[in-house]
Amino acid sequence: MVNAASPAALDPLTCEGVWNVTAPFMWFDLASADPGKTAGFYGDLFGWSIADAGVGGYRSFIGGAQPWAGITASDDAGQWLPYVVVDDLDQAAKQAVALGATVLAGPTEGPAGTSVRIADPGGAQLALFKPFSAAP
Numbered sequence: 001m002v003n004a005a006s007p008a009a010l011d012p013l014t015c016e017g018v019w020n021v022t023a024p025f026m027w028f029d030l031a032s033a034d035p036g037k038t039a040g041f042y043g044d045l046f047g048w049s050i051a052d053a054g055v056g057g058y059r060s061f062i063g064g065a066q067p068w069a070g071i072t073a074s075d076d077a078g079q080w081l082p083y084v085v086v087d088d089l090d091q092a093a094k095q096a097v098a099l100g101a102t103v104l105a106g107p108t109e110g111p112a113g114t115s116v117r118i119a120d121p122g123g124a125q126l127a128l129f130k131p132f133s134a135a136p
Contacts, residue, residue, distance in 0.1 A: 030072070031071075084127070
């Protein structure tokens with residue numbers, strides 16, 4: 001097993017006590033054609049705990065006592081999608097497009113906030129995210 005950095009060693013951004021990831025990233029989603037096998041791979045490689053999130057087969061990776069990423073089924077090739085917290089989702093999406101990004105999806109409302117998925121000018125994807133309540 002490979003030892004990944006302990007969440008306690010990071011400078012966390014904590015939104016309502018749910019997330020424990022270093023700013024500006026606050027969440028990561030992993031799409032996989034075989035979520036069970038992929039979750040097992042990361043569990044075996046890094047010792048990450050996996051928990052059922054109770055939402056249509058969506059599972060969470062747990063670090064310490066906090067979830068920090070999710071894994072879901074997808075017909076596409078496996079891909080990590082980082083989420084970046086923004087103050088103004090509409091303005092951030094407009095600015096991203098003005099700088100050459102492409103909006104791929106959204107705005108999409110989830111259980112913790114609203115996101116817009118974009119591809120940067122080089123094709124890398126990320127989600128701009130506005131939580132329903134601000135970080136403390």
